[in-house]
Amino acid sequence: QTWDMPTPYGDTTFHTVNIRDFAEDVSKATDGKLEIKVHSAGSLFPHSEIKNAVRSGQVPIGEFFLSTLSNEDLAFGVDSQPFLATSYDQAEKLWEAQKPVITKLLDKQGLMPLFSVPWPAQGLYTNGEIKSVDDLAGLRFRAYNPALEEFAALAKAAPVQVEAVDIPQAFSTGQLQAMITSPSTGANSKAWDFVDTYTKIDAWLPKNIVVVNKRAFDRLSEDEQKAVMDAAATAQTRGWEMSKKEAAEKTAEMKDNGMAIVDPSPELEQGLKKIGDEMLANWKEKASPDALEVLQAYQGN
């Protein structure tokens, strides 16, 4: 049988490359009895509809950006909380803490997570170096979710809503002066066309997740189920390695194209940490018991 699999990102994105490898592994392990046909770049369903399409069984499997669900429960968006987990080791610990909780939450929707792979750590894009949080004050800063809006407010920056596709134009017309995103997005949108400095503040490592419809999974034979789970475990390990490689390569690409790659000054780091702590305190007040459980498991480690 064939499984159609919608994914939101383009074919050259390492997440998509990893998923195509995963599909191939499944096909090989089942002797072609289960083929996964990847529909990349939102060509089957728009990103916002993928989770629900899997839930209602329109497709058996799909990928999406995990923290888009944080309005459903903050537990989904812990990985996008600024300055909570800022290295691959911490991100891995956070995933270990997050996984059982979101497995439980997704289970209520008839979904089961297969694997989750982080984007490289998010850095700061500006024109000119940012030496302390004070330098952020007054800059027009891209905010596309509640956390970034709050971050902008605490840094005294002016939040601006700009859709991803409008970023280059927004910088060149002065509508935007600063943004936080991964080196992947930076290099792919040729950030050197419109900014000159990348500061490695490693703000957070958000993840994509691949989920499967449980009923569809249960209908597979035992061998096929094992093949899917094994391939998923391999994809998870491979994906994290790809992400690390991606971080180094894309940062180097930006450097090769003339951008200044800067480590944050201790002053900036301290200031950001302070904002992060304040945001986490606010977060705790809004968080559900499930979300708090993730945080406790992570911080208890």
Add this chain to the structure above:
Amino acid sequence: MSDPMTFAILLGLLLVLLAGGVWVALSLLIVALAGLSFFSGAPTGLVMATTLWGNSHSWPLAALPLFILMGEILLRSRLSEDMFSGLAPWLGRAPGRLLHVNVLGCAIFAAVSGSSAATAATIGRMSVPELTRRGYPESLILGTLAGSATLGFLIPPSVILIVYGVATEQSIARLFIAGILPGLMLVSLFGGYVALRAWMNPASIPREDITLNLREKLRASRRLIPIVILIGGVIGSIYTGVASPTDAAAVGVVFSVILAVATGSFRWRDFKDALFSATRTSAMIAFILLGASVLSVSMGFTGIPRNLAAWIGTFGLSPTALLAVLTVFFILLGCFLDGISVVVLTTSIILPMVEAAGIDPLWFGIYLVLVVEMSQITPPVGFNLFVIQGLTGYNILKVARAALPFFGLLLLAVLLITLVPGIVTYLPSLMGN
């Protein structure tokens, strides 16, 4: 069943429905449902509902009704008449005279709007009644409008280039810059064609007032001031960074209301009429776009376009032969899918093939836009044709016939950028390092 067979059955069904007088949007929807039910394993009804919902609330699309509203307001005020009267003395001696307003109007508007449907709707709303009243030949009015409106996709901003850029991870800024020279080239091709037709048959073009001296011409041009303010305001709001291209549509509506009221004769009643008319035109276009998106998903599930594209890849063609085959393939696909669906459904298979043949993906993006623009004016499914039928009541086949020479000019443009790739790559090569 084999893919070509399935493709033929669905295409046949579409033609029967359209010929039987079933609404275009409904025909697309029914063919999509047939494709999902008989040629895929997907749950038809759920997929349809998800797709209708998922494609109905997109932010870039929100500009479409606003641009249409702007056109309706201009039509009901003195602004559109003023624009033609102000331009008439200047274009009076040019072969083709005011027909160039269609071409240039679309080109300027394309610099604001990202879609060719919005361009056709806004410019056509003003120019078709005015040019008809002045006695220009119908086929050239319809043809120049249908053809020039395709510039909406080529001259930045462009929805298609955004879709292509996101799917292939090309820099959207560079794609936009790359579209400028080919866009200007198309403008001159269209203008040249109009001039040629006028030169071959001068009697067909009505005379305009050309006895004015420069002073009188300038005096007549005062009537252009409001429209210049409008265009300047909309484009200015984008390039000063206070408005995104989608925001600019709202700026355009506000400016046109202010100017319409200021130049007199625009009443509350006119505004209400404009708003209701724009609501219906937008709903008509949105319904077709939704039908087309369900068809696109249906094709995604059946896998027909990607299998056909993969099949082309098995020939191991030379770059030139590959481009020739792809052009035919895209034109065929474009006859019954809308442009954006064609890009979305095939890039994943085609781009690796194209890159393997050593073709620059940036260049290919512009090539793709040109080819997709053709699909906007080919029957039975061509969005510019639908919009113009909605504006004029003329049948899409009649509009398509009028647009045929412009289809040829687009093909010529594809040939030109293939022979001289620098037309596409020169400007982007100046960017960054």
Add this chain to the structure above:
Amino acid sequence: MRRLLDQVYLLSGGIAAVSILAICLLVTAQVGLNVLARLGGPALSYTIPSYADFAGYFLATASFMALAHTLRHGSHIRVNLVLTRLPARGQWVAELVALALGFAASAYAVWFATSLMLESLHYGDMSTGIVAIPIWIPQCAMVVGLGLLALAFIDTLIESVRAKRPVLVDDVSE
């Protein structure tokens, strides 16, 4: 009855028109705030939270709510080249078939749109932006709009059967 139905179509068209106006006002307000921020600096920087999301939902509302009104107005386009060459009886039959297909397809769409909306409600799906909006609320407009379209199709079908000729006149402006 006729009067009531016509008023319902007009009312839904009016709701769609107001939604388009709402997009325009919302976006204009944000552009105004952008201008203010440019002139007044960071102290005067404001954004309308999730304004792009809201504009998108207003667009969906406008598109779906206007469907029935647009149909009755004859503004949905179709290719009538073949039809106009048929004898009157043939035109009538073709119109009835087209209307019946329209009713069937839109009724089918209403059924599944409703189930989609109920599912969103059941699972508490939220929009992903700064302001969390329960998705079922804007989805209501889709269900109601498609429902009215189905109503307009069956209404026109009955009218055409009674009149023994097509009753819809395709809209030709100018």
